[in-house]
Amino acid sequence: MSDRHVAVSGLGLVTPAGDSPRTVWETLCAGRSLAARDPALAGLPVDFSCQVSGFDATAELGVRMSRRLDRFAHLGLAAARRAVSDAGLTPGGWSAERVGVVLGVSSNSLQTYEQEFSRLGEGRPAAVSPLALPRSIPSLLAGEVAIDLGARGPNFVTTSACASSMTAIGVARDLIRAGTCDIVITGGSESPRAPMNAACFTQMKALSREHSCPESASRPFDVDRDGLVLGEGAAVLVLEATEHARARGARVRALVRGYGASADAYHPIAPHPGGRGAEQALRGALVDAGCTPADVDHVSAHGTGTQLGDAVEADVLHRVFGTPPVVTAAKSIVGHAMGAAGAIATALTVLAMEHQAVFPTANLTRQEAGRELDIPTGRPRDAALTTAVVNAFGFGGQNAVVVLTTP
Structure with missing residues (x-):
């Protein structure tokens, strides 16, 4: 490993707080929870979450891509595009074999599996979609981002539960320090707002049950905290060898030092x-x-x-x-x-x-x-x-x- 610094030269966000750095920061500074009733969880013991609102996958990605990808991939791909644009990079204008993609996803997309398993359980195997597998497995997020952006370097997903995308950032940093890549598109995406997810976390007694007021349910470090609130979203960072970023006149937003x-x-x-x-x-x-x-x-x-x-x-x-x-x-x-x-x-x-x-x-x-x-x-x-x-x-x-x- 070299001791060269690794820069954050781009940020892409698609979150319940917004999808641009300015909007997200303003929302955070208001200091209010974004938890609300979730139609996808209606009828369950815990029926609220923090949702990404106003995101139109068809407008962002086109009809064909939005139909063949699941929501976690919609959010992740949109965030990756935003990050690359924020970094001032142009796909095709880089050394593609020196650009890696390392993203974190903790689980399969249960939304799709719930639908497809129901068809199988009804005795209709021929009704199972041939796209169910490729649209749902975590590794396809990294693959789809690479295809979309033309990044031909190392490409994989890290999965370490709720540490998945932090693991991805650490591994991406090390790929640059090792000299394997000049640029790595890293971060993670997840949309756990599936009834099966919510049911499982409820049975584990991990979710807050503050039914009367979802906005007050997520209470980290408060003495009366009673569990987590499901959220969704994606954040993608462009990591880059600092000398590479500065040579092309890029803005260095921060350094990943450890x-x-x-x-x-x-x-x-x-x-x-x-x-x-x-x-x-x-x-x-x-x-x-x-x-x-x-x-x-x-x-x-x-x-x-x-x-x-x-x-x-x-x-x-x-x-x-x-x-x-x-x-x-x-x-x-x-x-x-x-x-x-x-x-x-x-x-x-x-x-x-x-x-x-x-x-x-x-x-x-x-x-x-x-x-x-x-x-x-x-x-x-x-x-x-x-x-x-x-x-x-x-x-x-x-x-x-x-x-x-x-x-």
Whole structure:
């Protein structure tokens, strides 16, 4: 590995908070949850989510492509196009074999499988769509982005549960540092708003059941938190060797300086109660970045709103930092986009560093004694941000952390 820096030269967003950096930032700064009743989940015990509204896949991608791809691919492909445009790159005008695609997706598209399994269960195998498999498997997201943009470098999807897209960013960074690629299109996409997903998470008692007021359901780090809120969305970053970006006059939005990953090796669902793996990944990312805990100005927490997960993360932050820097929890506003959550949080942290401000966390009224964190509420807080940490933790005890710095 070389020690050359890796730049974020482009951002593409399709989220419940909007689909442009400006709109997303303004929505975040309002500090209100975007959870609402979800027609796709009508009749279920938990019938709300954070949804991407106003997105027209046909207008974005054309009739044929919108019909043959599932929603997670619609969102991811649109975000990839936005990121490449934001980076000032033109597909076809680059060395295609030096451009990779590494994206994170945590699961298959259950929307399609629900439909196709029902046909099979009705004894109608001939009615099963021949497109069911290629439109649904996670790896096709990376393949479709490469086809659309003409990127012929390494191409694959990482899947590490809710850490999937953070894993993708770390691997993409390493491909550039290793000299394999000059540019990697990375991030993730997910649309878990399927009845089967919601039913499974409900049975696991992982979802908030704040039925009377969905907007107050996602409450990371609040003493009365009772579970996560499903979200959807995509965030794609263009990572580029810094010297490559500057040689073509590109804007460098941030630097990816450190990456750490680990396994709890403890339980398929619950985090290690002592935060062993999360702490290992966080400390590893800081070492990789050449930073000390005192260098960090901001933490974008995993912060799902589950009782155990938030408690463990707060304990880890106190152990690593002593007095933790200012913290935010994006899932309080945009929900939990599962495999895409890490990339969304990373993109939002880049925006925070550009604006030199931390957006507020929604629905936080009272924190647990002994686990208090410095979390802005109600309005954004101006802050001098030069170094930030972004956490992502997933089922299976899979942990990934990225350290970002200003250019």
